[in-house]
Amino acid sequence: MLKYSLKRIIKLIPVLVAITLMVFTLMYLTPGDPALQKLTSQGGAVTPELLAAERHEMGLDRPFFVRYFDWVSNIVQGDFGNSYSDDQPVASKLLRALAYTGALAAASTLLSVVIALPIGVYTAIRKDSIFDNIVRIFTFTGNAMPNFLIALLLMFLFCIKIKAFPVIATASLKGMFLPTLALSIPMISRFARQTRADVMCQLSEEYVIGMHARGVKERIILFRNVLHNSAGSIITIVSLQIRVLIGGSVVTEMIFRWPGVGNLMINSITTRDYPVVQGAVLILSILQVLINLLTDLSYYVIDKRISMD
Amino acid sequence: MANNLLEINNLTVTYGDFKIITEVSFAMKPGEIVCIAGESGCGKSTLIKSVLGIKQLGAQIQVGSIILDGRDITHLGVEERRQILGTQIGYVPQNTRGSFNNIRSYDVQYQEAMRSHGKKFNRDEAVKCFDRLNFPDSDKLLWYQPWEMSGGMNQRMAIALAVLLGPKLMLCDEATSVLDVTSQKEVIEELAKLRNELGWSILFITHNLGVASHIADKLGVMYAGRMVEYGDIRKVLDDPIHPYTKKLLAAIPGKDRKLPVGLEGRPPLDGAEWPGCNFVPRCDYCTESCKTKPYKLEEIVPGHFASCSVGRSV
Amino acid sequence: MKKEKPKLSRNQMKQLKLKRKTIIWGVIVTLVLVLSFLAPYFLPHDPLETNAQIMRQAPSFQHLLGTDNLGRDVLSRLLAGARTSIFATIMLVIISFIVGTVVGVICGYYGGVLDDLVMRFTDILLSVPQLVLAIAVAGMLGGSLVNTMIAIGITSWTSYARLGRSHAMRIRQLPFINACRLTGCSDAHIISTHVVPNLIGPMLVNATLEIGTTMLSIAGLSFLGLGVAPPTPEWGAMVSESRSYLQLAPWAVFAPALAILLTVMLFNYFGESVCDLASTKEA
Numbered sequence: 001m002l003k004y005s006l007k008r009i010i011k012l013i014p015v016l017v018a019i020t021l022m023v024f025t026l027m028y029l030t031p032g033d034p035a036l037q038k039l040t041s042q043g044g045a046v047t048p049e050l051l052a053a054e055r056h057e058m059g060l061d062r063p064f065f066v067r068y069f070d071w072v073s074n075i076v077q078g079d080f081g082n083s084y085s086d087d088q089p090v091a092s093k094l095l096r097a098l099a100y101t102g103a104l105a106a107a108s109t110l111l112s113v114v115i116a117l118p119i120g121v122y123t124a125i126r127k128d129s130i131f132d133n134i135v136r137i138f139t140f141t142g143n144a145m146p147n148f149l150i151a152l153l154l155m156f157l158f159c160i161k162i163k164a165f166p167v168i169a170t171a172s173l174k175g176m177f178l179p180t181l182a183l184s185i186p187m188i189s190r191f192a193r194q195t196r197a198d199v200m201c202q203l204s205e206e207y208v209i210g211m212h213a214r215g216v217k218e219r220i221i222l223f224r225n226v227l228h229n230s231a232g233s234i235i236t237i238v239s240l241q242i243r244v245l246i247g248g249s250v251v252t253e254m255i256f257r258w259p260g261v262g263n264l265m266i267n268s269i270t271t272r273d274y275p276v277v278q279g280a281v282l283i284l285s286i287l288q289v290l291i292n293l294l295t296d297l298s299y300y301v302i303d304k305r306i307s308m309d
Numbered sequence: 310m311a312n313n314l315l316e317i318n319n320l321t322v323t324y325g326d327f328k329i330i331t332e333v334s335f336a337m338k339p340g341e342i343v344c345i346a347g348e349s350g351c352g353k354s355t356l357i358k359s360v361l362g363i364k365q366l367g368a369q370i371q372v373g374s375i376i377l378d379g380r381d382i383t384h385l386g387v388e389e390r391r392q393i394l395g396t397q398i399g400y401v402p403q404n405t406r407g408s409f410n411n412i413r414s415y416d417v418q419y420q421e422a423m424r425s426h427g428k429k430f431n432r433d434e435a436v437k438c439f440d441r442l443n444f445p446d447s448d449k450l451l452w453y454q455p456w457e458m459s460g461g462m463n464q465r466m467a468i469a470l471a472v473l474l475g476p477k478l479m480l481c482d483e484a485t486s487v488l489d490v491t492s493q494k495e496v497i498e499e500l501a502k503l504r505n506e507l508g509w510s511i512l513f514i515t516h517n518l519g520v521a522s523h524i525a526d527k528l529g530v531m532y533a534g535r536m537v538e539y540g541d542i543r544k545v546l547d548d549p550i551h552p553y554t555k556k557l558l559a560a561i562p563g564k565d566r567k568l569p570v571g572l573e574g575r576p577p578l579d580g581a582e583w584p585g586c587n588f589v590p591r592c593d594y595c596t597e598s599c600k601t602k603p604y605k606l607e608e609i610v611p612g613h614f615a616s617c618s619v620g621r622s623v
Numbered sequence: 624m625k626k627e628k629p630k631l632s633r634n635q636m637k638q639l640k641l642k643r644k645t646i647i648w649g650v651i652v653t654l655v656l657v658l659s660f661l662a663p664y665f666l667p668h669d670p671l672e673t674n675a676q677i678m679r680q681a682p683s684f685q686h687l688l689g690t691d692n693l694g695r696d697v698l699s700r701l702l703a704g705a706r707t708s709i710f711a712t713i714m715l716v717i718i719s720f721i722v723g724t725v726v727g728v729i730c731g732y733y734g735g736v737l738d739d740l741v742m743r744f745t746d747i748l749l750s751v752p753q754l755v756l757a758i759a760v761a762g763m764l765g766g767s768l769v770n771t772m773i774a775i776g777i778t779s780w781t782s783y784a785r786l787g788r789s790h791a792m793r794i795r796q797l798p799f800i801n802a803c804r805l806t807g808c809s810d811a812h813i814i815s816t817h818v819v820p821n822l823i824g825p826m827l828v829n830a831t832l833e834i835g836t837t838m839l840s841i842a843g844l845s846f847l848g849l850g851v852a853p854p855t856p857e858w859g860a861m862v863s864e865s866r867s868y869l870q871l872a873p874w875a876v877f878a879p880a881l882a883i884l885l886t887v888m889l890f891n892y893f894g895e896s897v898c899d900l901a902s903t904k905e906a
Contacts, residue, residue: 018747023759030763144887146839148846148862149880152869156877160870206407212363213402214470215395217425224421225410247754251843255866265755266847269762281759285751292750303412305456 001300008296012289019285020075024068027278035060037272038084075282081275083268090279093264098283101253101260105245107180112187113238119188120195121222124203135192142189147248151182151255179256183248187241194237198230205229231302239295246284313376314339314510315360315478320373322352322359328581329355329368332604333536335529339477342504342511344521344542346557347531348576353514354403356531357480360512361400362390378477396426399471399509403483405460408467416451419470426474438472442499461492468499472507479503479511485520497524518561522546530554533580533587535604540613550615552595553588586617594619641900648893655889656713659705668696670703670856679872691861691875692868701882704856707768709886712838715772715779719837720830723780727787728822732795732814738788745781753778754843761849768857771850775840779833786829790822828901832894835887842883858883 080090250262439447580587674694845859
């Protein structure tokens with residue numbers, strides 16, 4: 001286990017290097033002069049001398065790789081630079097926002113799994129029943145819904161029609177309910193579909209007959225064996241969905257004004273606050289990479305054969 | 310007949326609309342090993358599936374009954390059936406990966422099986438059982454997962470679990486046919502030993518008559534959904550009555566480097582539906598009356614049944 | 624054994640049914656495409672004309688889907704936006720399909736260092752959240768339809784490349800390819816006459832399945848204000864423009880959002896039936 005984990009972690013290093021390089025290049029290629037950007041966003045008249053001095057201070061006149069290494073070494077020490085708009089450290093902004101995004105992502109993933117798993121298992125064992133057909137229609141629709149439609153529908157229903165929630169989500173547990181639900185609905189659809197397919201595939205395996213022939217209780221066959229063996233591909237779809245979730249959280253956070261990384265990123269794009277955008281992309285990508293790592297490690301726990309290759 | 314462990318009476322089984330087995334009857338006494346032989350598709354596996362009666366297997370009993378130890382188990386409910394499976398009927402499948410979940414340890418799977426029947430699982434007892442069956446590495450076996458083991462070992466682990474559950478009747482569906490000769494021998498000897506020590510009755514399905522002659526007391530020969538011959542193994546092998554059995558025996562490759570006499574043609578796919586003898590197209594002795602004469606298993610010699618004795622005088 | 628015969632005919636029946644289903648969906652898809660292309664010529668009102676007098680009017684016979692915050696007719700904007708939304712999606716799918724397939728086939732056929740490099744690169748692209756990267760790229764490049772397509776295209780070609788590569792690798796090892804080489808065919812000839820025709824089927828199936836997701840990505844970006852520049856009608860942007868007036872004019876928000884939902888569902892149904900048909904043909 002330890003050896004396997006170490007091997008996976010070492011494999012991450014080139015990925016992380018490439019991600020930082022990509023994020024940095026993206027910002028490097030962005031049209032517009034960051035020094036000018038910074039000066040204008042802070043207000044005041046911009047003279048050519050002032051601009052040149054600012055450029056020098058920000059190190060913009062140095063070669064690409066020098067700037068890159070400088071940037072990476074700062075980030076490794078936890079320094080993401082300062083925001084153009086208020087000159088506050090980006091790291092503290094990101095950290096605060098990350099807590100909110102993390103809470104939202106974790107809550108909606110958990111909620112989706114808890115709801116989708118039983119639905120998936122039940123529709124697999126009661127294939128083609130009325131319930132299965134109803135669920136199929138729901139999952140198909142949920143799959144095709146743009147996430148802003150779900151968010152706006154929820155907002156329309158709960159905030160405007162029923163008035164159960166305020167339109168602007170406060171950064172509280174109550175405010176978290178609607179964004180969580182909005183992110184969960186498409187995920188529930190995908191998880192339920194996947195679980196149904198996997199469980200059905202496992203049920204046709206011969207060991208299920210072997211266990212029935214031994215008189216093992218149905219419940220044990222289903223939950224300790226079939227679900228255990230399907231867990232690998234269910235985890236795969238969960239981790240793939242987290243990729244989509246992180247993207248979707250940008251839209252949802254913006255609609256419900258949830259103070260997460262996505263919201264921060266969109267606001268910073270509008271104000272052209274590049275260090276914050278850079279930091280947000282980087283932090284979300286690293287989050288994704290870490291989730292991929294966790295996924296790989298959990299495969300190993302479920303199926304020890306993985307370590308063979 | 311009251312002391313029969315298993316009685317199969319006039320059994321007709323279908324898959325959906327397809328008749329696979331027609332009017333099969335035989336009985337097994339406690340401690341008896343019965344082999345059923347025949348070509349692929351003759352219905353011998355279906356016979357075992359009918360006795361197991363698990364609905365996922367798809368075999369539907371249309372006519373007839375299955376009596377286990379005096380109790381009619383033909384149409385048991387799901388839960389009642391679950392209770393007798395494992396504790397009264399044991400099963401070893403053909404697929405060596407078919408008994409256990411490949412990626413969970415034997416330990417948890419043994420536990421689950423025992424607990425399902427309200428029995429206590431005792432690891433020492435399991436290890437003792439492995440020792441008794443001469444398993445190598447008996448003290449570590451429980452911690453392995455089936456994929457780490459050979460096919461033969463998997464079959465033996467399934468047999469060991471059956472020993473712990475203590476059924477009276479074992480069903481073996483070609484349990485040795487995918488194994489190499491060494492593993493095959495081990496499994497066969499194990500079964501024979503358990504019959505002697507625990508008094509198991511074993512219903513053994515095989516297309517390997519060599520295996521059958523080694524352990525069986527009785528031999529049944531099936532052809533296209535019907536039992537065509539049934540009796541003591543020595544009688545059937547040494548003095549076959551039915552023309553099909555004769556041909557089947559002649560088709561076994563010998564050590565004399567001569568090609569065996571082939572069995573021409575293939576069994577009819579819908580043989581179970583035919584009113585008369587369904588071996589007619591391949592039979593050397595058949596007469597016009599064979600096509601219409603209804604099927605019946607008759608006691609030709611005491612303890613030796615056959616559905617046809619046309620070739621006997623030849 | 625005995626079940627074989629009628630089972631075959633049942634399979635054929637199933638295939639026939641699937642074929643019919645695929646054709647029906649295909650016809651509907653074609654109709655929608657043609658209609659969306661022709662729609663701008665049959666608009667009930669000018670989609671760009673603002674009118675302060677009829678702001679946020681509920682649906683009526685005059686304005687079947689009501690009017691938006693600037694008094695523009697929602698139905699007309701919806702119809703005018705159909706071409707942008709649907710054709711941007713189709714174009715993007717076609718471009719990523721071509722780029723991805725070419726890269727994939729070359730990598731799979733030749734292998735070696737180039738293949739390694741490209742595959743590591745796709746690994747890295749795939750380990751970054753797709754929409755986040757697209758938002759960053761679109762945000763940096765500035766809002767326009769082409770930039771949105773570039774932003775999504777950066778990652779979308781990778782799935783085709785991976786699929787194309789695995790097919791090309793499989794086909795390259797088939798005996799008849801060796802036979803071709805022995806007779807002196809050039810690589811270009813082998814790729815164009817043997818490799819590509821053998822993998823184009825499954826690749827196209829994959830492409831039809833991707834239409835729905837691509838459309839959702841584009842709609843998401845334009846909803847965030849990173850798509851077309853304002854007065855141009857586009858479904859995602861229409862939702863975005865009207866969402867502040869959700870309480871006063873829900874029709875202006877939900878009409879374009881539902882249009883996206885229905886179109887995506889249509890393409891998903893079509894994609895799935897094509898996929899089902901292809902898989903029964905293989906079996």
